Amino acid sequence: MSRRVELTTSRRGVLGMALAGAAAAGLGTAPAQAALVRSSARIVIIGAGAAGTAFANRLVQRLDGAQITLVDARAEHLYQPGLSLVAAGLKPPGYVVSRTTDWLPRGVTLVAEQAAAIDPEAKTVTTSGGQRLEYDFLIVAPGLVLDHDAIEGFSLDLVGKDGLGALYAGPEYAARTWQAASQFTETGGVGIFSRPETEMKCAGAPLKHTFLIDDIASRNGAAGKYEAHYVCPQSVLFSVPIVSEKVRMLFGERGIATHYGHTLKGIEPGRKLARFETSAPGADGEAVKSTVEMPYDYLHVIPPQRAPQVIRESGLSWADKWTDQGWLQCDMQTLRHLRYPEIFALGDIAGIPKGKTAASVKWQVPVVEDHLVAAIQGREGTAIYGGYTSCPMITRVGRAMLVEFDYDNNLVPSFPGLIAPLEELWISWLMKEVALKATYNAMLRGKA
Amino acid sequence: MQDMTLGTLIAVFEEMFGRWLFWGLVAVALVVTAAYLYVLIRDRAMSMHKFLWAQIAMPFGAVAAVAFVLRITRSGLRDIGGPIDVITLLGVAAMGAVGIAVLVYTAQSLARPLVRRPKT
Incomplete structure (x- = not known):
């Protein structure tokens, strides 16, 4: 009899604990907000x-x-x-x-x-x-807006054919970019990865695409039969010097050639030729411009953005x-x-x-x-935006660097001491793969 | 990450799994934990026989949890890059091991309650 009584008490206790847990969890969902x-x-x-x-x-x-x-x-x-x-x-x-x-x-x-x-x-x-x-x-x-017309000879109809990619143009074009890129990762040849001279959305994306396609090519049919060239108008790989240096080292390890001061101006899709305007300091210190043509088997185009x-x-x-x-x-x-x-x-x-x-x-x-x-409310606001930007820089399928920085080019890691910003880590890839979209969606709903 | 609060984390998990699946998983975890506590309180003893089976299941739970996470994230053990990766992976393995042990023990206890021998 006494056993039965104790049993009942225990059930209540267990139920109580479960409810307490649910209540504690539920408390967290109430958005912490000021009065309306x-x-x-x-x-x-x-x-x-x-x-x-x-x-x-x-x-x-x-x-x-x-x-x-x-x-x-x-x-x-x-x-x-x-x-x-x-x-x-x-x-x-x-x-x-x-x-x-x-x-x-x-x-x-x-x-x-x-x-x-x-x-x-x-x-x-x-x-x-x-x-x-x-x-x-x-x-x-x-x-x-993406100014595709600024690239002479290029049009979005060409994406996915004859080795042309343009992932910024939207989901269908990104999928067609993969059609062209996947062929390159099987058959090899010369891959050229460009970026524009204007300000751009996610300046890490041209680098990510280069890293990813290089990684996939190195594991597929193209292994040993391809070259990867990163071609940019700037004189650095990334606006934050410490990150730029890290990427330069990784490109060196992977054998990805870099061409600075090259702006993509036009393509000849039939002949698979990309035309770049180059700029280099002359003897008098003035920039000397010239044009070079580079043949490609795969070309990733990112147009100027305005x-x-x-x-x-x-x-x-x-x-x-x-x-x-x-x-x-x-x-x-x-x-x-x-x-x-x-x-x-x-x-x-x-x-x-x-x-x-x-x-x-x-x-x-x-x-x-x-x-x-x-x-x-008739007063002055106090919040300040310090230029925070984050870039989960994918360096290969399965690894990324969680790079976060501000206006002053300082690294501002979210998890200092835990997740090193300049280290290629699986956990950073995990975040990009699994948690980023969820965080983005929570942000859209005003909850993050 | 800005404002990393419990509310933010829950919002992120809701988006990750979908609201119903997330709270469903939370409910399943709570029910299994509650059932585990229930059998412990009911029996007022650990059955070493059942615990042995639970322990035998642990490595399988650990490997299954790691394999599951690697599979859904399209990565492999070669991608482990630094100490935090090893710690994360061990954490996943530990959760898989403990989870399956609790589940196996509870399932056995619910299916075959402890039979106490009458005192002689």
């Missing part, structure tokens, strides 16, 4: 990509009564950090695609049209369908910097426009020295949120 700020502000967000979506989700958690409108015609949302994996045959194209509307919170309005004009004086945005949206605050997050037309025509771009690219003029620490304080930049469009990555977006969004909410 009442506002009737009209906030227009141009772009429903990583930055616009994450920002909208955070705003609805902070503001009560604000009228939030997103302007974006793209029905598909792309998880762009996954394109490198698609272009190396490691993920299917569907891995990067979801629907824009899947991520938008209740209480925001999506205008599924492109922004056609911005009038910062009248504080209005006009859409491609002719809608005129008035705003009190404008978040400019349209992303950037601000969308609507931004370049709005008068919001820098007048004295990046004049051929048109990035939005803003304070590098607050992302606030220097002439129109009610306008903020987020993501790729921001005219700042670093940070055209999703990781930067993750750090920029809370900063702009702080300044915007502060402005609504």
Whole structure:
């Protein structure tokens, strides 16, 4: 009898422990947020990509009564950090695609049209369908455009054929890039991996593609029968010197040849020739330009990248910097426009020295949120963006370096003493493979 | 990583597995743990016979856990690059070993409860 009584007690105890555990776990899911700020502000967000979506989700958690409108015609949302994996045959194209509307919170309005004009004086945005949206605050997050026409002889129809790849152009093109690259990894020949002279999305991606295709070629039919050439307009491999040196050493170990000061200007797909403009200092110190042609069996093209037309025509771009690219003029620490304080930049469009990555977006969004909410409350915001950017630099299938840095080219590791930033590690690969997309999605929902 | 809180971690895990699968896995882990505690309290003794089988299962659990993680991440043992990788791999192995041991012990105890010999 006494045994039975004790048994019952134990069951209760066990159940209690289970509930306590669930409650403890559940407590963590409640978003730690400040009290809602009442506002009737009209906030227009141009772009429903990583930055616009994450920002909208955070705003609805902070503001009560604000009228939030997103302007974006793209029905598909792309998880762009996954394109490198698609272009190396490691993920299917569907891995990067979801629907824009899947991520938008209740209480925001999506205008599924492109922004056609911005009038910062009248504080209005006009859409491609002719809608005129008035705003009190404008978040400019349209992303950037790939200028494929700048490469003479190249067009996207060619991708996947005759050894041409262009992974930035989207999931289908990334998959077609893998078609061309996989043939190279079987048959070998000369592989050329380029990068543009303009600012670009994820400056690590050209290096990742080089590392991945070189690694796969070295394990497949092309082993011993191929050359890999990394060709860039810059004089370094990466803007952060310490990372650049590490990559230079790894390229040396892998036998990847490097050509600095080479800008891809055109291709002849029939003859498989790439034409580069080269620049080298002459005897008088002036840059001497010339043209060289390089034959290829596989060529990866990354075109110049610029601000969308609507931004370049709005008068919001820098007048004295990046004049051929048109990035939005803003304070590098607050992302606030220097002439129109009610306008903020987020993501790729921001005219700042670093940070055209999703990781930067993750750090920029809370900063702009702080300044915007502060402005609504009639005070000054305090949050500062220090230029944080992260690049899980894949160095082969199965290993990566978790490189994180800021405006000052300092390494800012998330796990100091645990995960060395300049060491090729399996755990860093694990993060890119398994945890990165999940973290990205959590960011989109405003939870990370 | 910014603001690494429990809430962030849970949000990331929910995205990784899907909300239902993640909380389903948490529930399974809790149920197995609860069942394990239940049989321990019920029997008020460890059965060394059952524990032996649980121990025999441990290496298999460890190897299976490592093989599973390597397989889903398209990597191999040649990719282990530094001390943190070895520690992570050992952690995965340890979790697999302990997990299977608890499962095997609990399953045996639930299927064949301890029979106490009457005191003579």
